[in-house]
Amino acid sequence: MYRDFIPKTKIRLGISACLLGEPVRFDGGHKRSAFCTDALSDFVEYVPLCPEAAIGLGVPRPTIRLEQHDDQIIATSAKGNDVTEALVAYGKEQAVALDQKISGYIFCAKSPSCGMERVKLYQGDSKMSTSDGIGLFSNEIMQHNPILPVEENGRLNDALLRENFITRVYAYSHWQHVIAEGLTAGKLIEFHSQYKYLLMAHSLAAYKTLGQLLSDLSGDLQSLSECYIVEFMRSISKPVSRKAHTNVLQHLQGYFKNHLTSAQRQEFAKVITDYRNGHLPLLAPLTLIRHFLAAYPDEYVAKQRYLHPYPDELNLRYAL
Ligand code: SF4
Structure with a gap:
């Protein structure tokens, strides 16, 4: 995937x-x-x-x-x-x-x-x-x-600015690809859905605003999509704080709670807290999430670009 x-x-x-x-x-x-x-x-x-x-x-x-x-x-x-x-x-x-x-x-x-x-x-x-x-x-x-x-x-x-720039580049390239293939209402919804947690990390308000924008797709799709991408790119233009990442990680944690043992849940929570306190890089809780995702597949979580905004090999999240 x-x-x-x-x-x-x-x-x-x-x-x-x-x-x-x-x-x-x-x-x-x-x-x-x-x-x-x-x-x-x-x-x-x-x-x-x-x-x-x-x-x-x-x-x-x-x-x-x-x-x-x-x-x-x-x-x-x-x-x-x-x-x-x-x-x-x-x-x-x-x-x-x-x-x-x-x-x-x-x-x-x-x-x-x-x-x-x-x-x-x-x-x-x-x-x-x-x-x-x-x-x-x-x-x-x-x-x-x-x-x-x-x-x-x-x-x-600067590690934060660098990661943010590369995130924006890959998201924009993805959008260009969607447009080149021919935009439909379904593809617009799917795009938004894939960026749910990435948008939430940047701005909860922006995620809601963009969701509202897509709540009525009966009008001119072209102009609506142009408004959408302007607001989308503006929303992700600033680096994400540890606090905002922590909030998203806790949301993602919720998808696995029924599968995990008590010890696993505690370990998961500790890794997130250690990240929040600056003792671990963002990569640590993300690796744990990917590990749990492999063990307990969830289609919605798997498609989240937040987990894979750009190639892993760029190693940008070691420094966050
Ligand atoms: S690319 Fe731009 S900054 Fe670099 S030498 Fe040419 S004009 Fe100057």
């Missing part, structure tokens, strides 16, 4: 080319990300892009910076050339070209072209700056598809 969840083909991700070790930075260097090139590369097919190289700035090249001029943000190179139009046009072109062909994007942090947030933004041509900028290329990618999972290289070093 679990293997059925994992896409048969590699998931495609857009990525800033320098993160793969390509020597495309202004100084001819790169920003190779070990997580992207080592851990993740077996599971994804990358679409590497370097917008600054693509618009013909060359390598090496003068650095560029974002400047705020009244209500306009422009990108200028150290030689004084305005490259705003070229970067924005390239961003728009790639956003359309990649639409529904990728399931996420990993951007290089702090870049005036690729940065997702907190990019240095200068006040006019002065030396004064804030960290309020967004890369001109990444901004176009994110504006075109606001529900596309996106993350930056630096943030991927």
Whole structure:
């Protein structure tokens, strides 16, 4: 069953080319990300892009910076050339070209072209700056598809953010697959059903809201599904706390209570408590649940993506 969840083909991700070790930075260097090139590369097919190289700035090249001029943000190179139009046009072109062909994007942090947030933004041509900028290329990618999972290289070093990003990527890829196969009311309900506990972990309120949204499927399924996935992706966009995981684990525990001996129930409860108190990783209670699931099969629990949000081999839950 679990293997059925994992896409048969590699998931495609857009990525800033320098993160793969390509020597495309202004100084001819790169920003190779070990997580992207080592851990993740077996599971994804990358679409590497370097917008600054693509618009013909060359390598090496003068650095560029974002400047705020009244209500306009422009990108200028150290030689004084305005490259705003070229970067924005390239961003728009790639956003359309990649639409529904990728399931996420990993951007290089702090870049005036690729940065997702907190990019240095200068006040006019002065030396004064804030960290309020967004890369001109990444901004176009994110504006075109606001529900596309996106993350930056630096943030991927944080175990919680990394796990959350990969969870979003696989969930979004699953959704894209459902849509590509042809959405029906039944498939929409089935999708929601598979994500019950994952959604509950992120937000009980969101799980209920989404359930209510699906309570009447007599209207326009297309627009309803669009509302659904926007809210779904928004709901799972933040990492899950230990407390929220504990709540879900206790719900799942309930499925097995009639099968387990008193000693097994106590052991199960202790493992969950030890996880809650930070003495065990999330993987410990999840492994126990999978073990009990193998012994006492339950179709509804078995199909929960919460238990298998992405390939086990990524080892992301050891660190949670
Ligand atoms: S951050 Fe973006 S523009 Fe800069 S080198 Fe990397 S891919 Fe190219």
